[in-house]
Amino acid sequence: MTNDVIDHATAASQFIADEPRTDWHDAALWWVREKRDRAASELPEWEALRELASGVKEHTLTHLADYLERFETEATRHDIVVHWARDADEHNRTVHAILAAAGATRLVKSKSMLTEECHLNPYLIARGISVIDTDLGERIVQLRGEAPSHIVLPAIHLRKEDVGDTFHEHLGTPAGLTDPDALTAVAREHLRGHFLSADAALTGANFLIAETGGVVVCTNEGNADLGMALAPVHIVSVGIEKVIPAVEHLPVFLQLLARSATGQPLTVYTSHMHGPRDGQRMHVVLVDNGRSAQLGRPDFWRSLKCIRCGACMNTCPIYRRSGGHSYGSTVPGPIGSVLTPGLDLEKYAALPFASTLCGSCTAVCPVKIDLDAQLYRWRQLITDSDVAVRGRAHSMGVAGAVLGRPWLFHAIGSIARLALRLMPRRLARATAGVWSRSRELPPPPAQSFHAWYRASRRELS
Amino acid sequence: MSESSIARDAILHAVRAAQPPSVALPEVQTVLAVRARPVGDPVARFTAAAQHAGARVLSSPRDAVPDLIASTFPNTGRADSELFVCEGVLGVVENGAIWLSESRLERRAALFLATHVVVLLDTSALVEDLHAAYAQLDIASEVFGMFMAGPSKTADIEQSLVVGAQGPKGLTIVLRTPSDSDSASGSSSRPPATRATP
Numbered sequence: 001m002t003n004d005v006i007d008h009a010t011a012a013s014q015f016i017a018d019e020p021r022t023d024w025h026d027a028a029l030w031w032v033r034e035k036r037d038r039a040a041s042e043l044p045e046w047e048a049l050r051e052l053a054s055g056v057k058e059h060t061l062t063h064l065a066d067y068l069e070r071f072e073t074e075a076t077r078h079d080i081v082v083h084w085a086r087d088a089d090e091h092n093r094t095v096h097a098i099l100a101a102a103g104a105t106r107l108v109k110s111k112s113m114l115t116e117e118c119h120l121n122p123y124l125i126a127r128g129i130s131v132i133d134t135d136l137g138e139r140i141v142q143l144r145g146e147a148p149s150h151i152v153l154p155a156i157h158l159r160k161e162d163v164g165d166t167f168h169e170h171l172g173t174p175a176g177l178t179d180p181d182a183l184t185a186v187a188r189e190h191l192r193g194h195f196l197s198a199d200a201a202l203t204g205a206n207f208l209i210a211e212t213g214g215v216v217v218c219t220n221e222g223n224a225d226l227g228m229a230l231a232p233v234h235i236v237s238v239g240i241e242k243v244i245p246a247v248e249h250l251p252v253f254l255q256l257l258a259r260s261a262t263g264q265p266l267t268v269y270t271s272h273m274h275g276p277r278d279g280q281r282m283h284v285v286l287v288d289n290g291r292s293a294q295l296g297r298p299d300f301w302r303s304l305k306c307i308r309c310g311a312c313m314n315t316c317p318i319y320r321r322s323g324g325h326s327y328g329s330t331v332p333g334p335i336g337s338v339l340t341p342g343l344d345l346e347k348y349a350a351l352p353f354a355s356t357l358c359g360s361c362t363a364v365c366p367v368k369i370d371l372d373a374q375l376y377r378w379r380q381l382i383t384d385s386d387v388a389v390r391g392r393a394h395s396m397g398v399a400g401a402v403l404g405r406p407w408l409f410h411a412i413g414s415i416a417r418l419a420l421r422l423m424p425r426r427l428a429r430a431t432a433g434v435w436s437r438s439r440e441l442p443p444p445p446a447q448s449f450h451a452w453y454r455a456s457r458r459e460l461s
Numbered sequence: 462m463s464e465s466s467i468a469r470d471a472i473l474h475a476v477r478a479a480q481p482p483s484v485a486l487p488e489v490q491t492v493l494a495v496r497a498r499p500v501g502d503p504v505a506r507f508t509a510a511a512q513h514a515g516a517r518v519l520s521s522p523r524d525a526v527p528d529l530i531a532s533t534f535p536n537t538g539r540a541d542s543e544l545f546v547c548e549g550v551l552g553v554v555e556n557g558a559i560w561l562s563e564s565r566l567e568r569r570a571a572l573f574l575a576t577h578v579v580v581l582l583d584t585s586a587l588v589e590d591l592h593a594a595y596a597q598l599d600i601a602s603e604v605f606g607m608f609m610a611g612p613s614k615t616a617d618i619e620q621s622l623v624v625g626a627q628g629p630k631g632l633t634i635v636l637r638t639p640s641d642s643d644s645a646s647g648s649s650s651r652p653p654a655t656r657a658t659p
Contacts, residue, residue: 028619028620031620032620043497044495044496044497045492045495045496045497048491048492048495049492051487051491052487052489052491052492055484055486055487056486056487058484059483059484059485059486059487061480061481061484062480062481062482062483062484063480063483064476064480065473065476065477065480068472068473068476069473072469078601078604083465083468084465084466084468084469084472085465085468086468086471086472090464090468093464094464094465134627135617136615136617136618136626136627137615137617140617140618153616153617153620154617155617155618156620158618158619159619160618160619160621163618163619180618180619180621180623181621181623183618184615184617184618184623184625184626185625188625188626188627191627192627212600212601213601214600214601220613220614220615220626221613221614221615221626221627221628222573222613222626222627222628222629223626223627223628225569225572225573225607225628226570226573226574226627226628229569229570229572229573230570240472240476245486247595247600247601248489248592248595248596249489250591250595251590251591251592251594251595252489252492254591255555255590255591262616264514264610265510265513265514265555265556265557265558265610266514266553266556266558266591266608266610267610268514268609268610268611268612268613268614268628269607269608269609269613269628270558270607270608270609270610271605271606271607272600272605272606272607273604273605274600274601274602274603274604274605274606275604276604277563277569277604277605286472288472288475288476292472292475292476292478292479293475293479295476295479295480295481296478296479298481301479301481
C-alpha cells in the first residue's frame with residue numbers, strides 16, 4: 001500500500017517497455033472482448049436486457065437503504081449474521097473479530113475485490129492468520145507479492161514462463177515447467193490441502209437478494225464452493241451496492257454477467273446461499289467504504305451500477321496497452337478511473353486522463369454506465385480544482401494563452417509548419433513531446449485551414 | 462450499542478441522505494416480451510449448450526441408468542473422491558446449466574471434491590431459459606442451490622483453458638427418458654423441489 005500519487009503514464013511506460021508482452025496483453029484482452037461480442041449476439045434481446053439491468057440498478061440505488069434493511073431482515077431469518085462496516089478498517093476489524101471468536105487461524109479466500117480494496121490480507125496476516133487466496137490467478141499473484149491486475153483475470157499481466165518461475169520458487173515444480181495444464185494440476189493439489197485444513201472461508205458476493213436475504217456467488221473454478229462447503233465458518237464481504245430487489249431480477253443480471261466477462265452464457269458455478277449448512281456459521285459484512293459518498297455525487301452515482309464484469313477493461317485501448325497495475329487502483333480500467341478518484345482525488349487525479357474518451361467502454365457496459373461521460377466530467381472537476389496532474393496544468397495554461405489570442409495562434413502555426421518541414425525527424429519528434437514518442441508525426445500541411453478557407457472562398461466568388 | 466449497530470445506523474443514514482431522486486422499478490416483462498422465439502428440439506439444444514460448456518451428455522431410459530453408469534465408469538469406485546452421482550432438479554436450455562439443491566446432495570462438498578460428477582436429469586425437467594428456471598424454483602427454500610454449467614475450469618494462465626481447475630475434471634449429464642415400465646404404470650420420479658406454477 002502506498003500513499004504516493006499515481007502517475008499512470010510513467011507506470012504504463014514501464015509496462016510497454018516489453019513490447020512483445022504488451023502486444024500479447026493487448027491481443028489476449030481483445031480476444032476476450034471478441035468472445036463477449038459473440039455471446040452477446042446470441043441473445044436478440046441483449047439491448048433490452050442492458051436497458052432493463054440499468055433500470056433495475058438505478059431503481060435499487062435510489063432506494064438503497066430500504067433494500068439493505070430488507071436484505072438484513074430476510075438474511076437474519078435464514079440464520080445469517082449481518083454486520084455493517086463504514087470503511088476498510090472497520091471491515092478488517094469485523095472480519096478479524098469473527099475469526100477470533102471462532103478460534104479460526106486458517107482462512108481460505110475466493111475472489112473478492114472488496115477485500116483487496118480494504119487490504120484485508122496484510123491486516124489478518126499481521127495478526128497471525130494464515131490467508132490463502134484460492135482463485136488460481138489470485139494465488140499466482142499472491143505468491144508473487146503482487147496485486148491482481150484485472151478484476152476477472154487477476155494474472156493477465158503474466159506469461160506462462162512467469163507462472164512457471166513462481167511455482168518453481170514456491171511450490172517446487174521443476175524449473176522450466178510452463179505447461180498451463182501441468183501448472184494448474186500442481187496448484188489444484190496445493191490448494192486442496194488448504195481447503196481441507198481451513199477453519200474459515202471468505203467469499204465475495206455478486207448479488208444480494210433483498211426479497212429473500214440470499215447471497216449469490218459466481219465462479220468458474222469451484223474454489224468458492226470448496227471453501228463454503230468445507231469450512232465451519234463462512235464470511236461474505238460485500239459492498240452495499242451489490243443488493244438487487246428480487247429473485248426475478250437475478251436472471252437479468254446473470255444473462256449479462258458471464259457473457260460480458262468471458263463470453264460464457266453462464267459461469268460454471270452460480271451458487272445461492274440462504275443460510276449456513278448444518279453446523280456452520282455464516283456472516284455477511286456489508287461495507288460502505290466510500291460508496292455512500294459516491295451515491296451522493298450527481299455526476300457519478302451511476303458508476304455504482306457496476307456488476308464487475310471487466311468488459312470495459314477488455315475493450316479499453318489504454319488498459320490493453322498499459323496493464324492493470326499502471327492504474328495503482330484495486331479496480332483498474334475505465335470503471336476504476338471513475339470510482340477511484342472519489343476515494344482520494346489527489347492520489348488518483350491522473351486516472352480519468354488515462355483514456356482516449358473513445359466510448360468503447362460505454363458501448364459494452366452491460367448496465368449502461370456512461371463511463372466516457374463520467375471520465376470527461378472528472379477531468380473537468382480535476383482541471384478546475386487545485387489538484388495538479390503533473391505536466392498537464394502547465395500545458396493547459398499554455399494552450400489557454402495561445403488559443404485565447406488569434407494572432408499568436410496564427411503566428412505559431414506558420415512557424416510550426418515551416419519548422420516541421422525543415423527540422424530533422426528526430427528533433428521534430430522530440431519537440432512534439434510525449435505524443436510522438438511511439439508515433440510518426442503527420443506531414444505538415446502547406447497552409448493553415450484558415451488560409452485554405454479564405455482562398456477557396458475567393459475562388460467560389 | 463455495538464460497533465456494528467453504530468455503523469449500521471451511520472451507513473443507512475448516509476445512504477438515505479445521498480440517494481438520488483427515485484427511479485421507478487422497470488418491469489422484467491419488457492425483456493420477456495422481446496425474447497427470441499426458441500427454435501428446434503429443446504433436448505437437442507440443451508445437449509449442445511451443455512457440451513459447449515464442457516459436459517458430456519448421455520441419454521438413457523430411466524431403468525437403464527445404473528447399467529449405463531457402471532459401463533461408462535467401469536473401474537471407478539463410488540468414493541466421494543472419484544465419482545459422485547446426483548440428481549438434478551431442472552436443466553436450462555439457454556446455457557446448458559443444471560439446478561442442484563442441498564436436499565438432493567448427500568454431501569455438498571463431494572460435488573466439488575469428486576474427480577468426476579454425474580448428474581441425472583429427466584428430459585421433462587428442461588426449461589427454456591433462466592427466467593423460466595427462476596419462475597419455477599423456490600430458491601430460498603433451501604440453504605444451498607446452484608446452477609452448474611460444465612466441469613470446473615480456469616484460464617488464468619495465459620488464457621489457456623484448463624478443465625478441472627479445482628472442482629471436478631469431468632461432468633457427465635445423463636438425460637433420462639421414461640422407461641417402458643413408467644409409461645405402463647404412469648409412475649414418475651419423486652416430486653421436484655419446485656414451487657407450483659400459479
